[in-house]
Amino acid sequence: MCMSELDQGKSITHAFSIYFYHPNSSDPFSFESASKKLQDSLSQVLVHFYPLSGRLHYIPGTGGRVYLQCNSCGALFYEANSSSEITELKNFAHPNGLRALVPAVDYDVMDLDELPLLMVQLTQLRCGGTSLGIGVSNIMVDGTCASHFMAEWARIARGQLLENGPFLDRSVLLAADPTPPPRFKHxxxxxxxxxxxxxxxxxxxxxxxxxxxxxxxxxxxxxxxxxxxxxxxxxxxxxxxxxxxxxxxxxxxxxxxxxxxxxxxxxxxxxxxxxxxxxxxxxxxxxxxxxxxxxxxxxxxxxxxxxxxxxxxxxxxxxxxxxxxxxx
Missing domain, CATH: 3.30.559.10 (Chloramphenicol acetyltransferase-like domain)
Structure with missing residues (x-):
């Protein structure tokens, strides 16, 4: 799959986000069942958002340009436990503690074609709550797309049908260059x-x-x-x-x-x-x-x-x- 110029300009790193869920005494929570439901729904939503299951490859002789191979290598899903509590983390006062709630990746060790484009970490916290850490490739999506993906994943996890499928043809941005060079030195x-x-x-x-x-x-x-x-x-x-x-x-x-x-x-x-x-x-x-x-x-x-x-x-x-x- 070809990548647009706006994709090509992004770094190979991931954008991370964390969702916190407080414990609910009136609704007993099972970490194992929640993990199973998330994994099952993730596999279903990736049928529609299948580019996130692929891997990026460098195009030889182009100085770092990439293309996407939709080879269904899949996303990574981790389960973890933490001694932290939501009250300690929700105001972002402990960045190191927050970093432990999202999947770790060493960009200096892993080759580009080995890097998963989507990584998920479900963490059970000491207070009884949970966190869901998401890492998605900066080359693949922006914030709008990431929110779209999370909304559709949530719908499927609730047992509902996909509401808005993604438009995956990136060639629409190849028809015209959105960044013409300036005509004067500014x-x-x-x-x-x-x-x-x-x-x-x-x-x-x-x-x-x-x-x-x-x-x-x-x-x-x-x-x-x-x-x-x-x-x-x-x-x-x-x-x-x-x-x-x-x-x-x-x-x-x-x-x-x-x-x-x-x-x-x-x-x-x-x-x-x-x-x-x-x-x-x-x-x-x-x-x-x-x-x-x-x-x-x-x-x-x-x-x-x-x-x-x-x-x-x-x-x-x-x-x-x-x-x-x-x-x-």
Missing amino acids: ERFQPNELLIGQTSDQEERRKETRILMLYLTKEQVLKLKETTNETRPAYISRPFSRFEAVAGHIWKCASMARNHHPMQVTKLFIPVSIRGQMQLPNWYFGNAIMKQGACSKSGELVNWPLSYACCKMRGCRISDRGVREIGP
Whole structure:
């Protein structure tokens, strides 16, 4: 099966998600029976979503392009036990504990054609609840497709029939290139260059990368949104969303924490769905996400109000009028 250009640009890693289920005293729960039902329903839903049972292969001489072989190698299903409780994990304060609830995979050891495209881990927790960890290949699907697959799997697990089958022909995205090259040199499409005398690309790569979960309450998110819209320019009619407020705040804080030179160019890439713009068939099963880059000088980003960052993000959104930029 051919893969679209949007699929080809993704990494070979998996996107992970975790579903938690609290214990229910009024409805006795059997971990063994639940596992059996999930395995049976998974085998049924993969009949319809059969690309997730295949394996990816590199195309020789293409510099890393891949194709999908629908060889029914299947998905992986694990059963596990954990000493953790839902109350310890649900606020994402313990990333290592959460990582243990999804299938582990070593990308440095396994060859691409050995990597399962779908991995599932059902974990029995100490509190009596369970977690369902899902890992699905980034090359195969985006978030919309992953949610579609989970919804149909849930229907079949409940004993219902498939409601919306996937549209599997990815050649609809091969008919037209959704990413034409820019006709002029624009900073948004150029790689960031570190200012001379500040640091170097290799120096940045050697720095240790650490994962930190930032937990925001509903009140904090609403406060960010309110603060952002207080300084919204008059020509911006539609209020900034919670996503724009939080993303802009993180972009601004990251520039402050990195102590950037005021003239250092910094970019924020935003995933944007093109399903509507490309008029893709309903329930198209494949990647339909493009990254749009918002660009600013660090000094402007730090010194201007948060609404400035949101204006930069809003300006790079795809619309019927194309891509346009909005200044402060």
